[in-house]
Amino acid sequence: MNQRNFRNSFLVVLLLISGCGPQSNQFSTKLDVMSEQAVPEQPASFSLAQAPNRRPDFDEADTESLDADQSSENAKTNRRIVYNTHLSLVVKEYATFESKLPALVDQHGGFISNSETNRRYNNRQSGEWVARIPVANYVAFLRGVTGLGFAESRTEDAQDVTEEFVDVEARIRNNKKLEERIITMLEERTGKLSDVLEIERELSRVREEIERMEGRLRVLSDRSALATITIQCREEKEYVPPAAPTFSSRIQKSWSHSINAMKQTGEHIVIAAIAILPWLLVFGGLILVSVAVGRRLLRKRSK
Structure with missing residues (x-):
C-alpha cells in the first residue's frame, strides 16, 4: 500500500515538473502584456505644459497666424526688386551740380556708370548721368539728389523679379x-x-x-542689388518754377501760341517759295522754249 502511494506521488511530481516549462513561458508572456496594459493612460485633461521637458502647444489659429507672419516676413526679406528711376532736374549752376553729384554717389556706396555733358546756346550746359546705388540707400540718395536743384519730373519703376x-x-x-x-x-x-x-x-x-x-x-x-537712377540736368540761371495757371494766363498762353503758329506758318511758306523758285525758273524756261518752237512749226505749215 505504501509502495503504491509512493509510486503515485512520484508520477504526480514528474507530471508537475514536465508542465512547468511551457506554463512558465506563457506566464511570463502574459506578465509582459499585463505590464504594458498596466501603464496608466493620461487623462484628457492632462496638459502638455505639466509634462517635463515638453513645450506647450499653441492653438491652431495662433499657429496659422505665426506661419503667415513668418512667410510674409521671409517673402519681404528674400524679395528681388529691380528699381529704375528717371529724374529731371533744373539747376542754376551746372558746374556746382557736376562737382557735388559724384561725392553724393560715393557717400551712398554707389558709382556712376555713364555721364554726358552738352553745351547749349548762350553757354548753358546740360547733361545726363546714370548712377547705380545700393537698394538700401536708394531713398536717401533720391532725397539728396533732389536737394541739388528743382525736380521737374520723376518717374519710378519697380519690377518684381x-x-x-x-x-x-x-x-x-x-x-x-x-x-x-x-x-x-x-x-x-x-x-x-x-x-x-x-x-x-x-x-x-x-x-x-x-x-x-x-x-x-x-x-x-x-x-x-543696385538701383538704376538716370538724372537729366539742365542749367537755367533765371528759372522760375511753373505756377498754377489762371484764367488770364491761359488766355495769354493761347494768344501767344496762335501768334507763334501764324508766324511759323508764314516762315514755312516763305521758305517753301524760295525752295521752289529755282525749279520754277528752270521749268518756266523750258516751257517758253517749247512754246516758241511750236509757233515756228505752225507758221511753216501754214505757208
Missing part, C-alpha cells in the same frame, strides 16, 4: 544634378564610340544651359 530669380536658381540646381548623372554615365560607359559621343554632346548641351542660366542669374542679382 523674385519668381524668375527662384525659377532660374531651381533650374540651375536641376541641371547640375543632371550633369553629375551624365558624368557618371560617361565614366561607366564602355560601349560603342557613337554612344560615348552622344553622351558627351548631351553633357555639352547641359553645361551650356547652366552657363546661360548662371549669366541670367548674375544679371538679375546685379539689377536687384
